[in-house]
Amino acid sequence: MHSLFYFVHILSVVSWVPSILAESICDGACQLGTILKPLLPLLSPNASIVYSSSAAPRWSEFDEPTPGAVVNVATEHDVLVTAGGNAWADTFNLGQKDITINLRALNRIEFNQNRTRVTIQGGTIIQELINSAYLNDARVPTGNSNCVGVLGSTLGGGVGRLMGLYGLGIDNLMSLNIVTAQGIALQVDAQKFPDLWWALRGAGANFAIVTSATMKSYPVAKPENGAWTGSLVFAEDKIEALVDSINRLDLQPEMAIFLYYASTGPPNNNPIVLVNPYYIGTTEDGKSAFSTIYSIGPVAEMTAWTPYNETNDGSNPFCVKGGRKPVHSAGLARLHAPTWRAIWNEYVSFLETPGVGNSIILVEGYSMYAARRFSDSSSAYPFRETVNFHAAAMPWYYNSSIDAQALAFGSRVRDLWRSTDGLEQNSTYINFAFDDSPSTVYGENLPKLRELKRIYDSLGQFDQFFPLS
Ligand SMILES: Cc1cc2nc3c(=O)[nH]c(=O)nc-3n(C[C@H](O)[C@H](O)[C@H](O)COP(=O)(O)OP(=O)(O)OC[C@H]3O[C@@H](n4cnc5c(N)ncnc54)[C@H](O)[C@@H]3O)c2cc1C
DSSP states (O other), X not given: OHHHHHHHHHHHHHHHHHHHHHHOOSOHHHHHHHHHGGGGGGSOTTOEEEEGGGXXXXXXXXXXXXXXXXXXXXXXXXXXXXXXXXXXXXXXXXXXXXEEEEOTTOOOEXXXXXXXXXEEETTOBHHHHHHHHHHTTEEOOXXXXXXXXXXXXXXXXXXXXXXXXXXXXXXXXXXXXXXXXXXXXXXXXXXXXXXXXXXXXXXXXXXXXXXXXXXXXXXOOGGGOEEEEEEEEEOXXXXXXXXXXXXXXXXXXXXXXXXXXXXXXXXXXXXXXXXXXXXXXXXXXXXXXXXXXXXXXXXXXXXXXXEGGGTTGGGGGGGOOOSBOOOEEEXXXXXXXXXXXXXXXXXXXXXXXXXXXXXXXXXXXXXXXXXXXXXXXXXXXXXXXXXXXXXXXXXXXXXXXXXXXXXXXXXXXXXXXXXXXXXXXXXXXXXXXXXXXXXXXXXXXXXXXXXXXXXXXXXXXXXXXXXXX
């Protein structure tokens, strides 16, 4: 009772903001300070409100959101949203009169006794969940990078290397505790509020603040809880053979594979081709599952069986906050070797620009067997039936004078992918999207999502991440 009172107050203060501001005479931050001051006594003792200059660093500074204030919540009852701070979408449009709510302190994780279920709070990041799952002799399907918000990634669909065994992140959700745009706390699942349940699983950021989620967890004895993974390095003349071979792989549930164009970094920025195979099982079985890739002849190999709590560590360098990273991405039904040669040429020429040596191109291939137990219309995630690969071009640099060149590069590469994607329509996973249109991220589900948006968030309070209003 007491806590619901807090919710209502917090959210109604937020929704008063525009009308109060219109009448006020001081500037954005000053107005917010005046408005938010009465909120402080309503928050729990460890919560705080900070003004934009002290907001947490984000993964990409390219066109980053700059709200006037951030409310750092300390309990589920303090709420509103920003979790891992990783989204690179170009749709954020927050100004000095806007507020975000930082869920990061909400990171409690609780497994049930037989480890088949886990409840996580809304600001938990992947590293925290994986560490806790490993300690509890369990696995939980998440994304592949430690710094990312579990809910931020799951609510858009949730792709990751456990997908072949367990499906998308959203397929593993059992119930969600949310705060709606009207400031009402609800528990939502397949039986209670089925239309909201449908929308939250794929377009979650547009419908509610998830304060905690209960997900399926899979018990695994510690000695088996890990995977064979690492990198194989190839000479660039193998690109066509590699691309054809990855395209032909029938990825079994234990398998996933990533292809990267990366660089050796400054000063030489030599471009290199890397393949990261992943196999949930022994080294021997992993090497055999990827025998067609080995037969192409890697020039170097750094692979090992790795405990589950360390399997994401290879991507830690991608987690570094800051810098400018306008990522352009595309879903693909297939890989087309001549396209990948053309993209290699684009990449090599982009690397000649001083200061872009960390830039990469990648494509992720996951086993789709488990995800395809459900149809595209089963949730708001629209591409499980058609998309087999997620490709991304990630320019990474520090000087805004390179922006135009980086945007042109990303856009050219994305166009190349789309020219041979094997799909009937442009299809980009919302969590990898940048400046993409609503139909590109929501596909055939767009009309139904817009209808539900009118019911559950008619004022567009949650309208920053690929808005539906
Ligand atoms: C290095 C890196 C690796 C990645 N790897 C993967 C991967 O393996 N798999 C994958 O699926 N994605 C991956 N992503 C993409 C990632 O899913 C998106 O960037 C996602 O938006 C990040 O969520 P966040 O909470 O970290 O970021 P934020 O910017 O904090 O949040 C992103 C959006 O989600 C909303 N949101 C966050 N938490 C909640 C909540 N509890 N309730 C309601 N809305 C919420 C926010 O309001 C915001 O609109 C990766 C991103 C990066 C930068």
